[in-house]
Amino acid sequence: MTPALDDDLLTPRATADPYALFAELRAHDPVHWSAQHRAWLLTRYDDVSAAFADKALSNDRVRPVRAARQARGEGAGAADRVLELIGEWMVVSDPPAHTRLRKLAAGAFRTQRISAMDARITALVDELLDGFTGGDLIAGLAYPLPATVIGAMLGAPPEDRDRFRGWSDELALVAFGTGGSARAERHERALAGLREMDAYFRELIARRRVEPGEDMLSAMMGSDSGDRLTDDELSAMCALLLFAGHETTTNSIANAVLALLRHPAELARLRAEPALLAPAVEELLRFDGPIKVVNRWVVAETEIGGRRIEPGQRVHLVLAAANRDPDRFAHPDTVDLARSPNPHVAFGKGIHACIGAQLARMETRIAVGRVVERMPGLALAAEPVWKPVLASRALEALEVVR
Numbered sequence: 001m002t003p004a005l006d007d008d009l010l011t012p013r014a015t016a017d018p019y020a021l022f023a024e025l026r027a028h029d030p031v032h033w034s035a036q037h038r039a040w041l042l043t044r045y046d047d048v049s050a051a052f053a054d055k056a057l058s059n060d061r062v063r064p065v066r067a068a069r070q071a072r073g074e075g076a077g078a079a080d081r082v083l084e085l086i087g088e089w090m091v092v093s094d095p096p097a098h099t100r101l102r103k104l105a106a107g108a109f110r111t112q113r114i115s116a117m118d119a120r121i122t123a124l125v126d127e128l129l130d131g132f133t134g135g136d137l138i139a140g141l142a143y144p145l146p147a148t149v150i151g152a153m154l155g156a157p158p159e160d161r162d163r164f165r166g167w168s169d170e171l172a173l174v175a176f177g178t179g180g181s182a183r184a185e186r187h188e189r190a191l192a193g194l195r196e197m198d199a200y201f202r203e204l205i206a207r208r209r210v211e212p213g214e215d216m217l218s219a220m221m222g223s224d225s226g227d228r229l230t231d232d233e234l235s236a237m238c239a240l241l242l243f244a245g246h247e248t249t250t251n252s253i254a255n256a257v258l259a260l261l262r263h264p265a266e267l268a269r270l271r272a273e274p275a276l277l278a279p280a281v282e283e284l285l286r287f288d289g290p291i292k293v294v295n296r297w298v299v300a301e302t303e304i305g306g307r308r309i310e311p312g313q314r315v316h317l318v319l320a321a322a323n324r325d326p327d328r329f330a331h332p333d334t335v336d337l338a339r340s341p342n343p344h345v346a347f348g349k350g351i352h353a354c355i356g357a358q359l360a361r362m363e364t365r366i367a368v369g370r371v372v373e374r375m376p377g378l379a380l381a382a383e384p385v386w387k388p389v390l391a392s393r394a395l396e397a398l399e400v401v402r
């Protein structure tokens with residue numbers, strides 16, 4: 001134990017630059033019990049990788065929170081309903097429930113021929129950039145793009161897609177919230193958003209049952225294996241896809257552009273060599289990806305790095321730390337757009353590895369590629385500020401001149 005270690009991931013210093021703190025933890029106590037976060041912090045690449053495959057670490061992590069609240073007599077109200085609804089998502093389920101949901105969703109993704117989305121996404125990015133004269137690139141591009149793309153994939157009419165962003169934001173308030181006195185109000189807002197979204201998806205589901213389309217929702221309704229998702233499950237899956245693919249992709253685009261602006265030689269290299277774009281996206285996801293931490297709930301005694309981990313405890317897999325581990329990546333704090341191989345864990349690993357990774361990569365590649373190509377004078381207009389959240393690496397805004 002190294003009691004002097006600063007393990008608070010939410011101080012202004014750690015929010016601005018978590019990587020220095022991750023390096024200290026990784027060097028001195030890579031499997032660290034944090035009293036502050038009431039969780040184990042795993043910061044080594046090998047430990048994080050192994051944790052993704054450890055059956056003692058469960059993704060079924062919303063239900064225990066709900067049960068504990070109920071045991072404390074807090075089982076009523078908006079918070080409980082929110083937890084009940086999101087507790088059914090596959091990302092917070094273990095096999096066999098997870099296996100079934102994942103199979104049905106993966107089948108629907110396959111029908112989408114993600115590669116055919118290329119032209120559509122490029123057109124959308126160009127449309128957004130046509131209207132962007134400078135200012136916050138998140139508001140102008142990185143924020144509106146992903147929700148519009150997911151809306152299109154689910155088959156929602158274009159005029160409805162603005163509403164998707166609001167719902168996703170409200171969910172994020174709960175999932176990525178910082179706690180404190182605004183908590184109750186946050187749950188009320190999230191629940192209101194969830195109810196509205198649920199009603200919307202149910203209507204869309206009813207329409208598609210009568211008139212199937214080429215979209216993912218229609219694909220998730222029918223299944224060759226004979227297994228079918230119920231309306232409840234379909235609505236929950238739509239909400240998950242919207243939520244999981246929205247803020248993450250926004251931050252992927254914004255963090256990538258910021259990293260390029262902070263590494264002008266690499267930006268120049270990319271401009272001179274556009275073929276670098278695909279490996280560049282991988283490197284930028286490794287260097288400053290959108291997810292800092294994913295959680296697991298310990299359901300059986302296990303051992304990680306010589307430490308005994310007990311049932312009932314929580315484990316934080318610090319992806320952002322694993323991705324800078326010098327034992328896995330040479331010069332981990334350097335941006336090398338041509339880095340190869342680049343086995344980063346920004347999309348997770350194992351049975352829950354991101355199902356939208358191909359789509360997210362494509363959106364980031366097209367958005368960053370078009371920004372670099374169309375904005376030769378791209379520069380920061382203001383020092384960006386990071387949001388003080390544990391799970392994600394998210395900018396408040398990215399003010400640029402074009």
Ligand code: HEM
Nearest residue numbers: 090091244245248249252294346347348352354355356360
């Ligand atoms: C750059 C953007 C993205 C990043 C960095 C990212 C990252 C991740 C990570 C780390 C996980 C694993 C979570 C865990 O192990 O607990 C995950 C799962 C997931 N992601 Fe993504 N994601 C991104 C974009 C997307 C998109 C665009 C979609 C869908 C349209 C999506 C849908 C999902 C879903 C449904 C899961 C749960 C999979 C399962 O439980 O089997 N993600 N993502």
